[in-house]
Amino acid sequence: xxxxxxxxxxxxxxxxxxxxxxxxxxxxxxxxxxxxxxxxxxxxxxxxxxxxxxxxxxxxxxxxxxxxxxxxxxxxxxxxxxxxxxxxxxxxxxxxxxxxxxxxxxxxxxxxxxxxxxxxxxxxxxxxxxxxxxxxxxxxxxxxxxxxxxxxxxxxxxxxxxxxxxxxxxxxxxxxxxxxxxxxxxxxxxxxxxxxxxxxxxxxxxxxxxxxxxxxxxxxxxxxxxxxxxxxxxxxxxxxxxxxxxxxxxxxxxxxxxxxxxxxxxxxxxxxxxxxxxxxxxxxxxxxxxxxxxxxxxxxxxxxxxxxxxxxxxxxxxxxxxxxxxxxxxxxxxxxxxxxxxxxxxxxxxxxxxxxxxxxxxxxxxxxxxxxxxxxxxxxxxxxxxxxxxxxxxxxxxxxxxxxxxxxxxxxxxxxxxxxxxxxxxxxxxxxxxxxxxxxxxxxxxxxxxxxxxxxxxxxxxxxxxxxxxxxxxxxxxxxxxxxxxxxxxxxxxxxxxxxxxxxxxxxxxxxxxxxxxxxxxxxxxxxxxxxxxxxxxxxxxxxxxxxxxxxxxxxxxxxxxxxxxxxxxxxxxxxxxxxxxxxxxxxxxxxxxxxxxxxxxxxxxxxxxxxxxxxxxxxxxxxxxxxxxxxxxxxxxxxxxxxxxxx
Numbered sequence: 170x171x172x173x174x175x176x177x178x179x180x181x182x183x184x185x186x187x188x189x190x191x192x193x194x195x196x197x198x199x200x201x202x203x204x205x206x207x208x209x210x211x212x213x214x215x216x217x218x219x220x221x222x223x224x225x226x227x228x229x230x231x232x233x234x235x236x237x238x239x240x241x242x243x244x245x246x247x248x249x250x251x252x253x254x255x256x257x258x259x260x261x262x263x264x265x266x267x268x269x270x271x272x273x274x275x276x277x278x279x280x281x282x283x284x285x286x287x288x289x290x291x292x293x294x295x296x297x298x299x300x301x302x303x304x305x306x307x308x309x310x311x312x313x314x315x316x317x318x319x320x321x322x323x324x325x326x327x328x329x330x331x332x333x334x335x336x337x338x339x340x341x342x343x344x345x346x347x348x349x350x351x352x353x354x355x356x357x358x359x360x361x362x363x364x365x366x367x368x369x370x371x372x373x374x375x376x377x378x379x380x381x382x383x384x385x386x387x388x389x390x391x392x393x394x395x396x397x398x399x400x401x402x403x404x405x406x407x408x409x410x411x412x413x414x415x416x417x418x419x420x421x422x423x424x425x426x427x428x429x430x431x432x433x434x435x436x437x438x439x440x441x442x443x444x445x446x447x448x449x450x451x452x453x454x455x456x457x458x459x460x461x462x463x464x465x466x467x468x469x470x471x472x473x474x475x476x477x478x479x480x481x482x483x484x485x486x487x488x489x490x491x492x493x494x495x496x497x498x499x500x501x502x503x504x505x506x507x508x509x510x511x512x513x514x515x516x517x518x519x520x521x522x523x524x525x526x527x528x529x530x531x532x533x534x535x536x537x538x539x540x541x542x543x544x545x546x547x548x549x550x551x552x553x554x555x556x557x558x559x560x561x562x563x564x565x566x567x568x569x570x571x572x573x574x575x576x577x578x579x580x581x582x583x584x585x586x587x588x589x590x591x592x593x594x595x596x597x598x599x600x601x602x603x604x605x606x607x608x609x610x611x612x613x614x615x616x617x618x619x620x621x622x623x624x625x626x627x628x629x630x631x632x633x634x635x636x637x638x639x640x641x642x643x644x645x646x647x648x649x650x651x652x653x654x655x656x657x658x659x660x661x662x663x664x665x666x667x668x669x670x671x672x673x674x675x676x677x678x679x680x681x682x683x684x685x686x687x688x689x690x691x692x693x694x695x696x697x698x699x700x701x702x703x704x705x706x707x708x709x710x711x712x713x714x715x716x717x718x719x720x721x722x723x724x725x726x727x728x729x730x731x732x733x734x735x736x737x738x739x740x741x742x743x744x745x746x747x748x749x750x751x752x753x754x755x756x757x758x759x760x761x762x763x764x765x766x767x768x769x770x771x772x773x774x775x776x777x778x779x780x781x782x783x784x785x786x787x788x789x790x791x792x793x794x795x796x797x798x799x800x801x802x803x804x805x806x807x808x809x810x811x812x813x814x815x816x817x
Contacts, residue, residue, distance in 0.1 A: 255389030257351065258418030260363060260379060262427040263641065265763065270427045272355050273363055273380070273472075277347040279332040280325045285316045287342035294340050298323060301334045326350055351380075353472040359430055361486040362423070362464050362639065364587065365472045377484050379421065379639070381587035386643070389418035420644035424460040429453055432759055433463040440752045441467050444717075445740035450488050450618050451752075453760070456626040456722060456731045458656040459635030461584075464488050489582075489589045492615040493735075496701025497552045498625075498720050499611030503560050504549060505628045505671050506572035509663040512563045515546045515674055519559040528603040532558065535700075546674045550682030552698060554610045561609035569605060570597050575662045576624035577634055578616050584637040592616040611701055612711075622733040625720050629672050629695065629728055632663035676725045683746040686783055687721050687753040690776045691768025694757055696721025700745045703738065714738045717745035719753040723761065724769065730760050755784055 260273035281302070288294050295313055299306040302324050312321035325348065327335070332345055351366040364378025375384035392415030433451045441449045453463035466487045470478050478484070485491070507513040523539030525532045534540075534553050548556030561569050573579065578592045593615040596604045607613040619637060627634040636657035643652045663671075675695035678684045688694045699718045702711040717739045722731040734749040734756065742748050758780075 254349065254391065255415035256349070256417040257366070257389065258387040258420045260387075261420065261422045262359065262425045262430065263422065264427050269422050270355075272353060272359060272423075272427075274352050274354060275349050276352040278325070278350050279327040279345045280348050281323045281327060281331075281335055281343065281345055282320045283313060283323060284320050284342045284344070285313055285318055288313060289341045294343065297338055297340060298335075298343070301331055301338075302327075320344075351472075355427075356473065357469050357471050358427075358434065359423075359425055359464070360469050360472045361466050361484070361488075362425065362586065363472060364484075365475045367475065377587055378486060379423065379586065382585055383421060383640075387418040387421065390416040392416070422641045422644065424462060424638055424641045425464065426462045428763065429463040429760070430465065433756065434465045434467070434469070436752060436755060436759075437465050437467045440734075440736065440748070444736055444742060444748045446717075446736040446748075447738040448487065449736045450491075450733075451735070451756070452488055452618055452622050452733045453756070454622055454626060454637065454731050456630040456728045457635070459623070459626070459637045460641070460656070461637060461639050462730070464639070486586060486588070487618070489584060489586055489617055489619045492590055492593060492617055493716055493737075494612050494615055494701050494704065495621055495718065496611040496699035496716065497557075498621065498697050498699030498718050499614075500549060500552060500557050500560075500609075501628055501671060501675060501697050502572070502576060502578075502624060503557060503564070503569060503609055504545060504674070505663050505667060506568060507545070507560050507564050508670050509572075509632075509667040510564055510568060513545050513560065515544065515670060517545050518542050519548075519556065521548075521553060521555050523555065525555050525558050525606070527606045528601075530603060532606065546677055549674055549697070550678050552683060557609035558606050561605055566597075566600055566605050569609070570594070572662070573597075573614075575634070575660065576627060577659065578614070578620055578624055582619050582623050582637050584619055585639050589619070590617050592620050611699060618733055618735055622720065622731060625722075625733075626731050627662045627668075629668060629675065629722050629731065631665045632661055632668040634659040634662050672722075672725055672728075675722075679721070683744075684719065684721070684750055686746065686750040687719055687757060688780075689723070689754065689758045689761060690780050691770050691772040692723055692757075692761060692766070693725035693770060694721055694723040695725050696750075696753065698745045698750055700743075715743075717749040719745055719749040721753050721757060723757055724766055726769070729764055729766065732756055732760075751783055754780070758784065 257275055259271050259275070261269035262272050263269060281298070283294075291313055295306055295309050298304065298309050304324065309323060312318075312323065315321060324331075327345075335343065335345060353360070353363065353365075362378050364376055364380035364382075366373055366380055367376045368374070369376075375381045375387060380387065433453060437449050437451050440446070448467060450466050451463065452461065452465075454461050464486070468483060470483045475484070504513075508515075519542075521534070521540040521543045523534050523537065532554050534551075534555055540547070540551065540553065543551075543553065543556060545556075545560070548560070564572075573594055579594050581589045581591050583589075594608070596613050597608060604613055623634065623637050636659055638654055638656070640654050642654060645651065672695055675697060676693050678698075679688045679694050679696050683698050684696045687696050687698075697720055699716075699720075701716045701718070703714040703716060704710070705712050716735065716737050718733065718735045720731070720733045722728040732753055734752045736745075736749050736752070739748050
């Protein structure tokens, strides 16, 4: 046992000496210290790596991801940058002396805003602003209580009186700032042609009409002022300053004549009210150039108060945007095709039996009468539906459709106004007999007033389809130069000889037919009436509502004007020969006097008395005057299997 112990100890000593000698001696304390030392080193390495990662990530964010924002912020601290707004181009009308009259200008009006945290007398400020501005106190209080907001707009476009009263009160935290606003000095005049300037996502932009169509031209280009500033925000006078002046918008002169436009709008308003119409439109055009000298709709609105308009449909320009079935004013279109193709002459005849049957339907003349042997000229004078069908059958469906397209009735005219609608003659694509029969007298196809008057101009101006124009010229302020818009011929539709024949037949319609009340003693006036039914949008077929229209021109030997009068859903009289025709007569007399056109025909005293009586009619005289020719209102006839009591 003892030897065992000595031997064991020797072995242990040997082992210790051995490990000490070899450097492999196991020391428990030394091993523990090494572990702790390695842990601290590893932690330090991890810390360094994490710190470096954070720094690198931050550098990437600052120098790459947020570079532009920070650079802009730095510039803002050291640079002054101010946008310079241009003046919006003005819009003008012409007058008879070739002067221009502004109808869309710019003027400064104050905006009132508040800085909520600077308001000391909260309730007093709210009550004072509400009283002066005629606003709800709750609406103002809601903005005043946003104490952390930099500012809150209370109201724009203050009146001069509102600005004066607010300025006198000297309320803490309430400020006035002038803003440039669009102003329409003529109020309602040509409002639906002009359009207005409103807001779109906080950006002022032209909407509707000329303002919308030519917004890019009118608004101009922004300028800017850039300069260095010190830490106090003051300009450094010796630093470099960059000034880019704004480019003001281009002024536009329209083809509208202020005097004619004013008369037309007054006449239209009176006529809509007298004849119990829902609405109405009038266009006056120069047939040789396509220039529009008047374009009006009623009801209308004041562009200065467009934000008060509840019925947004008032913003539409019905002259270019409303499609309608034109009725018998369409008949000269098909007659001109027959003349131009050489299929018929003014003296060509057919036997009028008073009705025509197709596909199980029967079409009647307006008065239900049969006229026997009837010429092409007489068909236009009496506006016979059976005559229109005869003409259509004489030229054939394909030719009929071809001429409608030549006259531009299947698309847009391209007038320089926002929102023009296309014509719709797609009903004829299937070549169904019944569709062509109704289209021959203006039912079943839809066009706009601007399309109708443009096509009719080609009928009487020598056969040239002219591009309708609403812009006369552009005025470039900075260059003191201007660009005039020239007349633009789209295509030749009919031969000049065919056009001359059509003028003669349309003069006969006014002298001997249902267009007599559109004539003026001493002058040769031509034209055509139309009374069209309004389709039922939901149930199909046609309603009892009617549209009265008259399209006329004068003087006949060299037309200086062409007019279109359209009255929607007239209730006071039955036929256009007793409404739109009378309106056209008053308009023709005004235009002849305005253009200083002298009479070319003998003026008979009885004709002059009759004309004057018509021109001075009062509302209670409408039906009495209508009785003079009550049986002669030319007519429509809806498709039905029984005789229609409607008249055109």
